[in-house]
Amino acid sequence: xxxxRNSSDISVEDGSVVxxxxxxxxxxxxxxxxLTLRDRFGTIQVTMPKKKIDPELFGLLTKxxxxxxxxxxxxxxxxxxxALGLEVIPTAAxxxxxxxxxxxxxxxxxxxxxxxxxxxxxxxxxxxxxxxAIFELKALMVELIEEAVRTNGFTQVYTPKIGAAGAEGGAxxxxxxxxxxxxxxxxxxxxxxxxxxxxxxxxIFELGPAFRAEQxxxxxxxxxxxxxxxxxxWIENEEQVMAMIEEIIDHVLNGMRERGxxxxxxxxxxxxxxxxxxxxxxxxxxxxxxxxxxxPLKEGDDLxxxxxxxxxxxxxEKGIDLYFIAEYPEEAKPFYIMEKDxxxxxxxxxxxxxxxxxxxxxxxxxxxxxxxxxxxxxxLDPEDFGFYLDAFRYGxxxxxxxxxxxxxxxxKMLDLSNIREAILFPRDPSRLAP
Ligand code: AMO
Numbered sequence: 001x002x003x004x005r006n007s008s009d010i011s012v013e014d015g016s017v018v019x020x021x022x023x024x025x026x027x028x029x030x031x032x033x034x035l036t037l038r039d040r041f042g043t044i045q046v047t048m049p050k051k052k053i054d055p056e057l058f059g060l061l062t063k064x065x066x067x068x069x070x071x072x073x074x075x076x077x078x079x080x081x082x083a084l085g086l087e088v089i090p091t092a093a094x095x096x097x098x099x100x101x102x103x104x105x106x107x108x109x110x111x112x113x114x115x116x117x118x119x120x121x122x123x124x125x126x127x128x129x130x131x132x133a134i135f136e137l138k139a140l141m142v143e144l145i146e147e148a149v150r151t152n153g154f155t156q157v158y159t160p161k162i163g164a165a166g167a168e169g170g171a172x173x174x175x176x177x178x179x180x181x182x183x184x185x186x187x188x189x190x191x192x193x194x195x196x197x198x199x200x201x202x203x204i205f206e207l208g209p210a211f212r213a214e215q216x217x218x219x220x221x222x223x224x225x226x227x228x229x230x231x232x233x234w235i236e237n238e239e240q241v242m243a244m245i246e247e248i249i250d251h252v253l254n255g256m257r258e259r260g261x262x263x264x265x266x267x268x269x270x271x272x273x274x275x276x277x278x279x280x281x282x283x284x285x286x287x288x289x290x291x292x293x294x295x296p297l298k299e300g301d302d303l304x305x306x307x308x309x310x311x312x313x314x315x316x317e318k319g320i321d322l323y324f325i326a327e328y329p330e331e332a333k334p335f336y337i338m339e340k341d342x343x344x345x346x347x348x349x350x351x352x353x354x355x356x357x358x359x360x361x362x363x364x365x366x367x368x369x370x371x372x373x374x375x376x377x378x379x380l381d382p383e384d385f386g387f388y389l390d391a392f393r394y395g396x397x398x399x400x401x402x403x404x405x406x407x408x409x410x411x412k413m414l415d416l417s418n419i420r421e422a423i424l425f426p427r428d429p430s431r432l433a434p
Contacts, residue, residue, distance in 0.1 A: 010044065010086060012076050019044060019088060020071040022127060023064045023099070024108060033062045037072060037088075038107075040132070045079070046072055047087040060093060067099035067107060067124070115420060122425060122434060133263035134421060138410055140260050141252055142207060145228055145406070148251040152244065154203040154230060159192035161185060161209060165384055174213045174223075185211035188403055190336065193231040194364060195391040197399040202233040207406070215429050218305075219418040220356065220408060224427040228409075231401030238347040238363040239280075241400040242324055245351060245359065246278050249322065249409075256413065269414050272321055279315075280324040283345070286311050299344075300329050312355020325350045335378045338365045351404070353412040361402025368392040 010017055021039035035046040048058055064070065074090040081087070105113055105121040107128055118125040125131050146156075162176065162183050174185040189206050196204050210227040230248075235241060253273045257264070264270065281289075283303075290297055290307045293314070297307055303325070315323055330339045330346035338347045348362035365371045371392055372382045382389060407422040420426040425434055 010076055010088075012078055012086065014076050016073060016075050016091065017088065018071055018073045019046075021069075022107075023066055023068045023070060025066065026062055026064060028062055033058070035061055035064070035072075037070070038127070042084070042129075044084055045082045045087045046074065046090055047077075047079070048090060053090060057090060057093060060095070061090060064095065065099045065101050067103055067127070069096040069099075070094065071096065115418065119420065119426065119431065120434070126424075129266050133266040134410070134414065134416070135424065137256065137260050137263050137267075137414065138406070138422060140263075141256060141406065141410055141413075144252040144255040144259075145207070145248065147255070148248040149203075149205045149230065151251075152203070152247070154205040154232075155201050157193075157196060157201070157204045157206050158208065159186070159189040159206060161211075163191075165191070165388075172212045172214055174211050187212055188227060189229050190334075190403070191385070191388045193229055193401060194336065194399065195388060197231055197233045197364075197366075198391040198394065198396045202397075203230070205230045210403075210405075217429060219420075220411070222407070222419055222423060222426050222428050225408075225419075225423070226406045228404040228406050229401065231399060233397040233399040235363065235398055235400050238326065238349060238361075238400055241361055241363065241402060242280065242326070242349055242351075243277070245361065245402055245404075246276060249351075250276060252409075253413070267414060271413055274321045278322045278324060278351075279320060280326050280349075281311070282327045283325060283329065284327070286325055289314055300331055302332060308352060308357060309355045312352065316354065322351065322353050325352060333362070335371070335374045335380060336364050338363045339370075339374070347400075349402075351402070353409065356408065356412060358408045358412060359402050359404040361400065363398070363400040366392065366396045366398050368396070 019037055021037045024036040024038040024043060027034045031050050033048040035048065036043050037046055046061065048061060050058055071094045072088060072090050073092040074088040077087055077089055079085060079087040103124065105117055105124045107124060162178060163186055164183060172187055176183050176185060188210050189208065193204060193206065206229045207226060209224055211224050214221055214223060232241065232244065250273065253271055257271045257273060286303060286307070287297055287299065290303065290310045293310045295306055295310060297303065326349040327340060327345045328348045329344050330337065331344065333346050333348045340346055346362065350357045351359040365374055368389065372389065375382050375385065407419050410422045411419055416422060
């Protein structure tokens with residue numbers, strides 16, 4: 001007897017096999033019954049002509065509830081009635097765990113369940129091939145990101161997720177009790193990745209969780225996401241940073257298209273790989289574009305969701321999916337971003353993907369005195385950042401980098417409607433379990 005791990009490997013030459021999976025469906029048609037068994041690779045039909053099957057086994061298999069976990073032993077036969085061209089005639093079965101009735105979420109129901117029902121029953125939701133495919137593609141995306149950064153000489157690092165100070169604004173910090181004093185969950189590895197630039201680890205990357213105490217219930221904000229951060233030293237300008245991010249994204253998009261073809265087919269999606277270089281718009285140009293399209297933003301304003309969308313639509317008209325928005329007003333950017341001397345602007349950029357920001361980055365201020373001045377200007381007390389500032393006092397190279405929310409990248413790549421679709425167990429202001 002050949003033991004097969006999955007239905008896609010099975011062939012008629014195998015003779016007797018064991019197939020394991022979930023009962024997707026049982027159909028009783030009088031003299032013959034059919035059981036559709038599903039595993040991670042697809043479905044296979046178990047065909048049961050009543051007269052040819054042991055009555056006890058027939059009784060067992062035809063009464064199984066949907067989604068029961070079972071192993072069926074049987075003979076593989078050719079069949080022109082099934083998609084695989086094969087069917088299994090059972091000789092024995094083992095029921096591992098019977099599924100309770102009714103199911104809280106149908107796996108093959110045509111009716112689309114609400115997001116809350118899906119997330120509350122994520123284990124069942126994931127049994128749908130089109131949901132599972134998203135997470136297989138997410139894993140592939142991470143693999144491709146890692147390939148691209150390693151090829152470019154980046155070293156993987158891990159920085160603390162519990163700390164004393166935040167970098168991206170105090171209001172969004174989650175406070176935790178750290179023995180007898182307060183601490184915060186990391187919003188971003190920003191301070192640590194910059195400290196490392198003075199260490200000789202010239203190019204580093206991190207893929208890790210970032211926490212934001214944002215009370216926003218939108219389809220693109222969550223309170224915990226995976227941030228893909230890079231930082232590189234000895235740069236001459238922010239264009240070098242943009243060129244690097246572009247190279248990485250290009251590798252990821254190409255790889256997803258080639259190596260994720262099977263999952264993309266399950267999802268009915270195609271990935272467009274945009275031509276390089278990606279256009280660089282300036283913030284000022286974007287302001288003009290949104291003003292001309294009826295959104296009255298003023299110099300210094302955040303482009304916001306609406307502004308980003310207008311620009312995304314205008315770029316789409318030109319067939320452009322990915323583009324940088326650079327030179328934001330220094331006022332709109334955090335203290336660590338370098339000002340463009342003598343102007344109200346800064347060496348910062350966002351990378352937008354079809355009307356949505358997926359990354360922020362830029363050249364950092366590496367000159368100690370100027371950095372301290374910038375902190376003060378932003379109302380921050382340099383004393384609170386001693387551990388960070390120390391790294392700037394003993395030889396800090398010019399450097400820059402970025403952070404990408406990987407779920408936002410995936411959402412745009414696969415044209416999903418909600419960031420929660422790209423997170424197994426999302427966290428938002430109203431969801432803390434499962
Ligand atoms: P920023 O705060 O713009 O920059 O965040 C970088 C990227 O992280 C993602 N992101 C989010 N994704 C889901 N839910 C959220 N609530 C959320 N907030 C942010 C976005 C965003 O573009 N330290 C800088 C990066 C740098 O300069 O290196 C930073 O964190 O995709």
